[in-house]
Amino acid sequence: MTDLRRTRLRLEMSREAVRLFRAHGVAGTSGERIAEAVGLSGRTLWRYFRTKESCVEPVLARSLDSFVEVLRAWPADRSLDEHLLDAPPAVDPEADTDGELALAVIGLSRTEPALRAVWLVLHERAEATLADLVAERTGLPVNDLRVHVQAAALAGALRITSEELAAAFLDGRTPADPAARLTEAVHTATRGLDDDDARTPATARTPAGEPQ
Structure with a gap:
């Protein structure tokens, strides 16, 4: 089996794992059930993943990799804020679907410690990149x-934004615009403390439209 086929197979199992975790919970989903969903044996699945929870790694990794690729394309003559807002959408036709699956995992990790561990470990690896x-x-x-x-600031901005969007996604609320929210978080992480507004406690700020 080629490396490309192995990568693809891991991703297929990852997608099914997320769908089953979301529908039946982690406790209600076995590794064998995940394997069966993609027409494989449980033995095959365990050759690719250590635990059933680690099956979510490929979906989460795609989400983190997409952020890294956006940063790689950051032009030298533009601010990061401008670049994030104007970054072209992903050309991968599966990107939106995998993005939603990643949000589902991140949302589930609020109450599933094993999924939380996978999410944080992958995030730590991304920080090195x-x-x-x-x-x-x-x-x-x-x-x-x-x-x-x-x-660490960039990684934190991505993590917090992703967790906010995931919470809204799973709770059925309308999430904020992902690009705008990420840009705001990155701005705060990288330059926010240089802004006068950032140094003013939120409770002390004058609401818009009211006299100072």
Whole structure:
């Protein structure tokens, strides 16, 4: 079996795992049931995944990889805020479906510790990739403290935004515009403390339209 076929098979099992977890819960879904949903044996599934919860890794990884790819395309003459707002949509026809599945996993992780662990571990790995990108962008060594802090800030912005959107998605609420919300979070993480408004406690701010 080629590497491409293995990757594709893992993704197919991951998608079915998320759908079954969402419909029946993690406790109500066995590894064998996930394998059966894609026409495989349980033995085959366990060759690809350590646990049934780890089956969600490929779907989550696609979501994180898409953010990394957007950052890779960040032009040198534009701010990150501008780039995120104007970034072209994904050309992958499966991106929207996998994005929703990723949100489902992240939402379920609020009450499923094993899924939460998978989500956070993948996020930690993504942070290392972000550090490489920040170092390349700034010309600083990858082990520079500023690089690590900036990468952690970007990763945190993505995690918090993803969890907000996931909560709205699973609760049936209309989520905020993902690009706009992520841009706001990234701005706060990277430059927010330089803004006068950010240094003012929310309770002390004057509502829009009222005299100062």
